[in-house]
Every structure is written in structure tokens, then in C-alpha cells.
Amino acid sequence: MSENLLLFGPPGVGKGTQAQRLSSVFQIQHIATGDMLRAAIQSYTPLGQRAKSFIDKGQLVPDDLVLDLLGERLQQPDTRRGFLLDGFPRTVPQAAELDRMLASYGKTLDRVIVLDAPEEELVKRISGRRTCESCQASYHVVARPPRVPGFCDRCGGVLSQRSDDSEEIIRNRLREFTAKTRPVIDYFVTHDWPVRMIDAAGNMDQIFGRIYAAILLS
Ligand code: ADP
Numbered sequence: 001m002s003e004n005l006l007l008f009g010p011p012g013v014g015k016g017t018q019a020q021r022l023s024s025v026f027q028i029q030h031i032a033t034g035d036m037l038r039a040a041i042q043s044y045t046p047l048g049q050r051a052k053s054f055i056d057k058g059q060l061v062p063d064d065l066v067l068d069l070l071g072e073r074l075q076q077p078d079t080r081r082g083f084l085l086d087g088f089p090r091t092v093p094q095a096a097e098l099d100r101m102l103a104s105y106g107k108t109l110d111r112v113i114v115l116d117a118p119e120e121e122l123v124k125r126i127s128g129r130r131t132c133e134s135c136q137a138s139y140h141v142v143a144r145p146p147r148v149p150g151f152c153d154r155c156g157g158v159l160s161q162r163s164d165d166s167e168e169i170i171r172n173r174l175r176e177f178t179a180k181t182r183p184v185i186d187y188f189v190t191h192d193w194p195v196r197m198i199d200a201a202g203n204m205d206q207i208f209g210r211i212y213a214a215i216l217l218s
Helices: 015-026 033-042 046-057 063-074 092-105 119-127 167-181 183-190 204-216
Strands: 003-008 029-032 082-086 111-116 129-132 138-140 195-199
Touching: 003 015, 003 183, 003 204, 015 029, 015 082, 015 138, 015 204, 029 033, 029 063, 033 046, 033 063, 046 063, 046 167, 063 092, 092 183, 111 183, 111 204, 119 129, 119 167, 167 183, 183 195, 195 204
Parallel strands: 003 082, 003 111, 029 082, 111 195
Antiparallel strands: 129 138
16 A cells, blocks of 8 residues: 655654654655655765754754755655655745645645644653664654663664754744744645644554544545
8 A cells, every 4th residue: 555644743742753663564665855865964964064053053954955855855756656755844934845745746634743842841842852873763762762771672773862852942943833833724724735634642553543543534
């Protein structure tokens, strides 16, 4: 079954964790703009260098940079069997451009999953987050610890804390979410995107169950 999915929600709500599981269950490509930007930074591309100053401050990267990255990615043949967008769109102009891109590539979204949780819970989740430097798998020191502390269960890579996961930067990211990203939900609704609101309180299995049901019970 081919599914084109979009996972939307504030930083720390668990998009990345759920996206990894969904993309493996549905056998679809996981497209995370945050991961793509971090990869561009690591390989010192000009785009990565421009994006870095924004990410380090907890600000959104300008739309033109993100749209360049995503437009190219969505045209790659591996997305034909389905994709899962994670962390995009994050502004109303990005949503409008996604609408235009999908129409021009002859694609539609089957489900838009909107996750939400209270702000203090988000801060707690992000500050305990650890990410594998090799495969980007995501852990939490309390909620989802790796079997061997400091190392990835999946590939053995080293786990580290993202530089933008400090408390001060997290607060900035949440402010950016409220100001620029939350209004995208209104865009989805007024443009009849197939939205389902999911409560992201609870453990990862419970949240996954809710998302899975929302996708299958279309
Ligand atoms: P999180 O959802 O936990 O904030 P991400 O990895 O999705 O983490 O994003 C990390 C950072 O990358 C964001 O704070 C932002 O600076 C940048 N970023 C990612 N996706 C976008 C986007 N679609 N538009 C603008 N900036 C983005």
C-alpha cells in the first residue's frame, strides 16, 4: 500500500520517533527537513552554512532554503511508493508551496497527522533527547534509553545531544512554532487537507497506536 503522509507538530512532540516507525511500517521514505539541513551543515554545503546560523539560534531557516531542498527531494524516484513529510511545512508560505509542488508532481496527501502536547512536556522531552550521530535514531534518557548508555541500539553509533536542544534555544523554537508554524493548521483546515488531530500525551506506543488508527481508518 502506498501512502503519502505528513506529520505536523511542535518541537519535541515526538515527530521524529513516530516518523521512523511509520516509515518502516508503511515502507515509505521518511523526509525530515531538519535531518536534511543538519546533513547539509555537516557536509559544509553553502546552503548548510546559511542554515546553521538560524538553527543555532532556534529560529526557522528562511523558506527559500528549505523549499530548494524539499522540491528536489520530492522529485526523486524513491518517493513514488510513498513518503512521510516530517517538519515541513513550518510556515504558511511553505504550505502553499507544498500544495503547488504536489499538484505539479501529480501527488496528493492521504493523511495529515497533527500532534500536540503541553509546552512543559515538550521541554522535558527535548532536553532528555539524544540522537545517533550516524543513523539519526532518536532516544530519550528516561522515556526511551538505549540498551548501552551512549550508543545506538540500531547501528552502534555514538549518541549525542543536538546543539539546539539546550533549554534557552528550546524556548526560542517553541516561540517560533507558536508565531509561524501553528497558523499552518488553519491553512490545512481551510484548504481541506485530510487532517487528524492526535493527542501526543502518553508513551510512544500509545501515540503510535492513535496515529496508526487515524491513517488506516480513513
Ligand atoms: P524539531 O522538530 O525538534 O524542532 P527538526 O529537526 O525538525 O527538530 O528541526 C530543527 C531545526 O531545523 C528547526 O529549529 C529549524 O531551525 C530548522 N528547520 C527544519 N525544518 C524546517 C522548515 N521546514 N522550515 C524552516 N526551518 C526548518
